[in-house]
Amino acid sequence: MKHDANPLHAANASPRCAAKSKRTGLPCxxxxxxxxxxxxxxxxxxxxxxxxxxxSWQHGMRSQEWVETRAEINELVREAKEFEHSQKQV
Known part of the structure; x- marks a missing residue:
């Protein structure tokens, strides 16, 4: 590297931010x-x-297929609880 070279020259030549101030309208x-x-x-x-x-990743747990699957699982759990309850009464 040359002794008189500016190490920040590449940064000075880089593109500038496109944001503008709401208050003054000047670029960043x-x-x-x-x-x-x-x-x-x-x-x-x-x-x-x-x-x-x-x-906010969409995982698909609210799809119609999963709603039906959960309904079937809930029905099986309900039947198992009823069976368990009927066995305790006997």
């Missing part, structure tokens, strides 16, 4: 995160992880 001017249009302060790489670790 921080360097944008690689692959994003905004900086780390304005939401790049933020939020929840994708997939099953996301809080």
């Amino acid at each position: 001017n921080n360097p944008a995160v690689r692959g994003w249009k905004v900086c780390r302060m304005h939401g790049a790489r933020g939020g929840h992880p994708p997939g099953k670790d996301h809080p």
Whole structure:
């Protein structure tokens, strides 16, 4: 590396954040995160992880098939409890 080279030159030449202030309307001017249009302060790489670790992951436990399966399981449990109750009375 040259002695007179500016080590921050690459950062100075990087794209800038696209966020604007609501109050002044001026752009953020921080360097944008690689692959994003905004900086780390304005939401790049933020939020929840994708997939099953996301809080609103749709798991399918409310599908019609699972509703019917749970109804069958509940019916079997109900019958088992009735049978157990009838055996105690004898």
